[in-house]
Amino acid sequence: MNWNKVYGLSLRHFYLIKSSFPRILDLIYWPSIQIFLWGFISKFFTLSSSYYNNTVGVILSAAILYDFLFRSSISYNMMFLEEIWSRNFTNLFISPIKLKEIIAALTLTAIVRTLIGTVPAVLLAIPMFGVSIFKIGLPLISLLLSLYLFGITLGLLVTSGLIRFGPSFENIAWASLFFLAPLGCIYYPIEILPEWLQITAKILPLVHIFEEMRNILINDIISYTQILLAIVISVFYFIVGVTIFYISYAGAKIRGTLINIGE
Amino acid sequence: MKIEVKNLEKKFKDFTAVDNINFFIKDGQTLGLLGPNGCGKTTTIGMLLGLIKPSKGEILIDGINFDELNREKILSKFNFASPYVELPKKLTVKQNLEIYGRLYGVKNLSQRIYEISDDLNLGLFINKKTGELSSGQKNRVSLAKSLINKPEILFLDEPTASLDPDIGDFVRKYIEEYKSKNKISILLASHNMKEVERLCDEVIMMKEGKIVDRGTCNSLIEKHGRNNLEDTFLKIARNKNELE
Numbered sequence: 306m307n308w309n310k311v312y313g314l315s316l317r318h319f320y321l322i323k324s325s326f327p328r329i330l331d332l333i334y335w336p337s338i339q340i341f342l343w344g345f346i347s348k349f350f351t352l353s354s355s356y357y358n359n360t361v362g363v364i365l366s367a368a369i370l371y372d373f374l375f376r377s378s379i380s381y382n383m384m385f386l387e388e389i390w391s392r393n394f395t396n397l398f399i400s401p402i403k404l405k406e407i408i409a410a411l412t413l414t415a416i417v418r419t420l421i422g423t424v425p426a427v428l429l430a431i432p433m434f435g436v437s438i439f440k441i442g443l444p445l446i447s448l449l450l451s452l453y454l455f456g457i458t459l460g461l462l463v464t465s466g467l468i469r470f471g472p473s474f475e476n477i478a479w480a481s482l483f484f485l486a487p488l489g490c491i492y493y494p495i496e497i498l499p500e501w502l503q504i505t506a507k508i509l510p511l512v513h514i515f516e517e518m519r520n521i522l523i524n525d526i527i528s529y530t531q532i533l534l535a536i537v538i539s540v541f542y543f544i545v546g547v548t549i550f551y552i553s554y555a556g557a558k559i560r561g562t563l564i565n566i567g568e
Numbered sequence: 569m570k571i572e573v574k575n576l577e578k579k580f581k582d583f584t585a586v587d588n589i590n591f592f593i594k595d596g597q598t599l600g601l602l603g604p605n606g607c608g609k610t611t612t613i614g615m616l617l618g619l620i621k622p623s624k625g626e627i628l629i630d631g632i633n634f635d636e637l638n639r640e641k642i643l644s645k646f647n648f649a650s651p652y653v654e655l656p657k658k659l660t661v662k663q664n665l666e667i668y669g670r671l672y673g674v675k676n677l678s679q680r681i682y683e684i685s686d687d688l689n690l691g692l693f694i695n696k697k698t699g700e701l702s703s704g705q706k707n708r709v710s711l712a713k714s715l716i717n718k719p720e721i722l723f724l725d726e727p728t729a730s731l732d733p734d735i736g737d738f739v740r741k742y743i744e745e746y747k748s749k750n751k752i753s754i755l756l757a758s759h760n761m762k763e764v765e766r767l768c769d770e771v772i773m774m775k776e777g778k779i780v781d782r783g784t785c786n787s788l789i790e791k792h793g794r795n796n797l798e799d800t801f802l803k804i805a806r807n808k809n810e811l812e
Binding site for chain 1: 611640647
């Protein structure tokens with residue numbers, strides 16, 4: 306791994322973010338709107354629901370964590386799409402950069418984009434609704450790590466599709482997370498799902514992450530087994546994502562799509 | 569650095585884009601790659617740059633198969649410029665050169681950016697966003713990017729397409745001067761026959777994926793009984809029997 310090249314490619318995206326104030330505003334705007342919306346819904350539920358009445362802001366915390374996942378995946382996709390939109394794809398792939406360096410650069414830069422959007426929303430939730438995700442305590446780091454890994458994995462799968470099918474796959478990029486959201490049990494416990502879907506849901510890390518979040522906030526119990534399971538599943542999917550990315554790249558070289566993907 | 573292409577073929581399903589071609593680029597040579605649109609030039613360049621996997625045949629770099637060499641090491645000695653491939657538009661010229669300098673592992677990068685900007689007169693717009701430049705300026709920036717790593721082999725795809733005669737002449741003159749001062753081999757794909765006559769030591773003519781003729785510009789003009797390379801190109805492109 307040549308970190309100078311990773312830094313070089315990351316710089317490309319930092320310069321892009323830095324060059325445009327509306328771009329930064331756009332990164333902050335959507336997560337903040339989400340927090341306002343879910344903040345009021347959460348407030349209503351805490352006042353009206355017996356399930357949630359002991360813990361203020363469980364739904365809002367779930368919304369923040371889900372937004373973190375959403376932003377990390379979208380950030381990854383967006384940076385890859387930027388190369389296609391700017392017709393820079395060929396220049397990038399003929400430069401002496403390894404695929405793993407491209408993945409590393411996008412992964413590292415995606416966290417910056419994600420934090421630009423999420424941190425203001427997290428901070429906003431404290432004075433506005435009296436909700437702080439920091440109440441989760443140290444396990445929050447592990448939950449965020451799992452979410453980030455899974456978000457990047459979804460980004461890798463979408464970028465693999467972009468390499469394989471070209472820019473027409475772009476719409477899938479936006480839809481990918483909404484497809485998994487119902488199975489993720491973000492706002493409700495897994496028992497709500499039909500039994501057969503519960504089995505499917507359990508092979509995703511999301512269920513374990515959001516169940517654990519509720520476990521900590523509502524029952525004040527930390528299950529390290531569940532936290533570890535979420536990380537292991539996320540790492541497994543990440544490895545699958547990287548493998549599929551490499552396979553797509555090899556396939557694109559056979560089909561010759563790398564040379565004119567922006568056109 | 570020398571490139572040898574042996575029995576190279578590329579099939580996309582049933583369509584043969586490149587059909588068993590053989591050629592070499594000698595050390596320090598400028599080789600022209602000519603042919604009508606869709607004849608396989610871009611696919612050939614794509615294979616040489618490692619972007620397209622050949623269906624058959626091999627590409628030898630200094631006698632060693634491309635696939636057996638360290639991809640990154642080889643690509644750090646190559647570069648490519650084409651008006652059809654752009655640099656990120658929202659980044660300044662300097663930022664783009666800095667990024668590609670880092671990707672190519674250029675040492676003393678600031679100094680190299682200064683040198684190349686000075687050579688190609690980029691100074692006036694080096695801090696402007698690439699998307700705000702004129703075609704001529706963009707073209708020079710693209711050339712600067714392609715030379716940032718002082719490549720040993722440079723691939724140029726229609727480097728002066730859509731440029732006015734003055735800027736076109738500036739670019740051609742610059743390539744000539746650069747080549748005289750640096751040890752570099754060039755593969756030039758172009759539809760501008762005057763440019764090919766001026767820059768190329770030798771040309772290969774492609775048609776329907778095959779190489780149909782090769783030689784120096786003068787030898788081809790003479791062989792086909794024409795007055796210039798443009799007429800020679802037209803004769804070859806329009807003659808159905810030339811493939812036989």
